[in-house]
Amino acid sequence: MLKCGDMLVSRWLRLRSLCNRVCPHTRREERKGLLWRRTLIGHQFTGTLASSRPCHSDVGDLYQNECIQRYLQQLMQEYRYICQRLELPHISEADRRALIKKHTELLPLADVFTDIEEALKDQQEVSSLLLGSVGAKDEDKQLTELLKEEEAQISCKVLTLRKNLVKALVPIDPLDSSNVLLEVMAGRTTGGDICQQFTREMFDMYRGYAWFKNWDFEVYNYTPAEYGGLHHAAVRIAGIDVYKHLKHEGGTHRVQRIPEVGLSSRMQRIHTGTMTVIVLPQPVELDLHIDPKDLRIDTFRSRGAGGQSVNTTDSAVRVVHLPTGTVAECQQSRSQLQNRDTAMRMLRARLYQSMMGEEIKHRQTVRKQQVGERSQSDRIRTYNFSQDRVTDHRTGHVARDIKEFMRGGGALDNLISDVLENEEKQALLELVENRGNGRDLTNPD
């Protein structure tokens, strides 16, 4: 008497041998109404994708995209071509080096590709077995269940591999791991202080987010407005991947509410206001050389000799970079020296941004051409307190419980992840569309 497991195994082997006879009957399967799609490498897989986890739209989903498919094809063609060339006997050292370099670049991609092919083969086997077992007897039901499980697992694996493939294509922003200088600025309205109140709340939100992400939050400059609002502020946020998470926060944020405090609260109408967020990556100190002679430092300056003859609590410092006119000021600390050091750090960040500005401008221009004009004044997100929701206009992501959202915790993090994924998608599509335009792939250089 065979043990249960052995019994299953022997049945499995029997069914496998059945499989080779079942496979050619693809027409029958099609007529059964199952959905089949051709993949890049000519394999077939079922349309009833068994996903064991909920997918929210991310870069990986771009796999289906035609441009992406074409791009992947191009890359694999390139890879195969390189492999062929490397086999040839007569090849110059320079050429060999170039080819090997490209080969190394593409190898990870090629490996994932191979993994996918293998997985699809396995999946096809299992699928065939399953189809063969349709209308099976009771004792085969258990095996059918096992097969179904296995198919689900392989499907999931294939999905993941494909997502990884696409993710590997996304251009990496070298600035992603940088710390940032984040600035908030109240917008202008015709009356009332809704903008300043909102700016203060946004400042608090980002402070909360920094705490949530375990980042360092150092206030460089803080210029309050009346009635507890905020005119503008500058903060240095340091930690892991800060720029990556905050880079898409830059832009105009809009608020809609019936104000509770301040001048506007007297009139119970829905008010609209805006504020602007600017996010600058903060460079490593060494990258930028500033000649002290190029700086003018403004501080409280008494009429007389200063020093012992004056008592003051005015420790504000403003630093002006004369050649570029870049300014940074700080009055955060009661110590003048600390304020000067902070102002210098802010200045460096701004100068760095100017330096990088050209490159960033170019990237933005290219993007605009692809995606379409979106001017600075267009708001990226609306915070509607009256209707208790936050809407990001780039992704359409809507968050409820605005009070919770403004604490800068998980709700904001989710939205930011969403925006990031969306922007990654855009960046990748942009890349493949550019590549698709007139690049000769038979001649890698």
Add this chain to the structure above:
Amino acid sequence: MWRRSLSAGCRCFGFGSIGAKRRGQFHSLHTCSPPALPVGRITALQALEFWKKHFEESGVTEPDLSSHYIVAHSLGGKTIESLEQRKLTEFLSREKTEQIWKLCTKRLSRMPVQYVIQEWDFRDLTLTMRPPVFIPRPETEELVELVLTDLKNKPSSGDTVQTCLEVGCGSGAVSLSLLSSCPQLQVVALDRSQEAVELTKENASRLKLQDRIQIHHLDFMTEADEACSRCSPVSVLVSNPPYLFSDDVKTLEPEILRFEDPFALDGGSDGLTVIKQILTVAPKILSDRGGIYLEVDPRHPPLIQQWVEANVAELRYVETRPDINSRPRFCVLQKKQRELDVK
């Protein structure tokens, strides 16, 4: 005991609330009673606005900043911005309101903010402040920077323990900043004022630096020998000595005249009395190639250079450094390497 100068040109306010010690000390030319406590409850922001206006109307200097720092301190913060929105917009308790009123009233008498809230920041340290001990000026933060730069560049730094002498330590700002930034440093600090010695000890304890500092109650003008015996050769002598010209002292603003120790300010008719004493005695205290770092009046550097070259052969004038306002503010000198006697 420090003298309170009451020149005829000085406007005085008489307030009952300041304390028995002061009653009868001031005759009021313009009696203004301090503003009464508000009837209803108010928020911190409202208190801020109220006192800013009141300081302005009363001729108090830096009205905005005064109000800002006092209210923030009452609510437990260094600055208004560091406080939560909630704290600024909610109603203050009666006690809190009374406290703010009490402190701001002190400021009405032109007491410096640093004495009102009894603390201030110097570089990265927070120090207790108390009248009449001299309040550190922003320029002096730069003096510490100069010393630190040179200490770090010295070839011997890192292995050996270096000793520094501060003449006129006041609240301890310079000494404690140096100690805080240089774990290898030991400091001997002197001051002619008992109150200054007490305050420096207090600040040293609070900052847990008391183990590396010795503080002596000595007048460098009359007890220089005693001072020398208290410290073996030091590699650094640093001082922010009284350097104001006696004539200029008379024109100082009330914040300084009424509350700070005149002995911390008055450097004689040319402002150089204490400076010259320090430079004369320095060669006895310094090791070879030891450095001297002085904060001075902007008119002093060329005078000091001339004087040293003519009178103190053992010292070499190294350079003059400017402060953040580009005024010549710091003199750096060095004890010459002694030539070996060849007999």
